[in-house]
Amino acid sequence: MRERLQKTKHTFAIGSGKGGVGKSLLSSNFGIHCSKKAYKTLIIDMDLGGANLHTYLDFRPTPTRIDLWNPREPESILKTISSTAFPGLDIIVGSDELLASQIESASIELLVYEIMKLDYEVIIFDLGAGVGPETLIPFCAVDTPVLLSTPEDTSIENAYFLLKKAFHFKLRQVSKELGYEQGIQEIINKPLKKFSTPSDLLKYIGGSEQFPGFNSKMKELSPGILLNQVRSFNEESIGPSMAQVCRHYFGLDIISVGLIQYDSSMWVASRKNKSKMMNYLDLKFCGQMSSVFQNLLKSVTFNPQRNKIRA
């Protein structure tokens, strides 16, 4: 049975701040999952400095890559798409040529919006490490950003750093879009009012009644938190706890979308043909992965399980 999305298109971005935590592994498997559920799916490698998503899909490097896109010809985006061995799953292969050509933020924004206009039901951006514009733009633009972390303290710290950057990026975007740039700047720069958290700031803005619609636009940024490489029972509560800490700190509707254990058979499995990879992986790992994917597909409107903080 095919799960229903409530609209014809849904966009996701998987980011983490830290490198090597499993973004590409999970994006590629999420893409495969969606295509098997008969959604027409596109997956984009936005890791412009270390593109390798294609390898997770058994795809050789190809000249059909993201750098065939030309900002002056928006429809050139069609030239960047390749089909994969999985029916219904297409890919835009990444490339560092795009960065090498000194592409500007404005062009990356254009690129992301051109991709989001394409005729697919599910669109997944696999982001690179770090917090550059090629990460922040898609992370803030999609319907459901996914913040990936492992239980390691450095990974958690970098995930939060990405979220802080995204919050400020979104703040500027929304201020501009609604024409509140000056007013919001004044609030942030108020010498006597110090906001100890982003949530405080949103509360103040919401309470001032000068900026109708601002907070609901900000809340479009409500990532799901996904914890990968969980190794012990004790670590299982970290994802839900991170989500709760983020709800308090950012004042956004952030929830945990599940956890995936560390699978020590990965190094064997990853040497196999990728379409057979699942056969070599731990059953529990596969089960957790598909329950996370089902969660994400249900998540068109995220609802924190708990009653969310009153605005």
Next chain:
Amino acid sequence: MSQTFDELDYYEILELHPNSSYQEVEEAYQLAKKSFHPQSSALYGILAQDQAQDFYKTIEEAYHTLIQPRRRQEYDQILRRTDANEARLLTNQKLGATQLKSVPQIKNEIPNWALEEESFSGAFFQKLRHHKGLTLEDISHKLKIKKSYILAIESEDFESLPSAVYVRGYVKSIASILGLDSEKAANQFMTHYK
């Protein structure tokens, strides 16, 4: 009150609806305690140690207010006409500050030798309890289980224990307070019991 989340009322702190049941208050408290425990890894890079400590105290205060019917009623009434900070002060003025029972601080982490445990014997529970610096009194006080039962479980003295259903419940609670997978621990322990 913590400076960081200064303006939150007790319901917002525990992420509860004003009509929440006592059961929901209890569950929300358990989650919040895990999230904001000063040692919680979910706080890396978000709250400094002292901020976390302050907020942790506020969580205790929120819980002890919302779990006591008379206190909660008083708080609700005051909250209806004022803000979170005032409501807290006025409630404390009227009923005295919350008597926070000093609950023994339980170390969250599980030592490496315990991660591999499969058999969950009585001796294992005892070793882990000692590792965490908990006395029989601490556990008995917190879980409301007789000390003699805890000791009997740890020494697998099944003669001195009540019927299996009770024992299973006790073992689950003990395992959970020690930070173990309580379901798994109880299942394994009960295989010794039979």
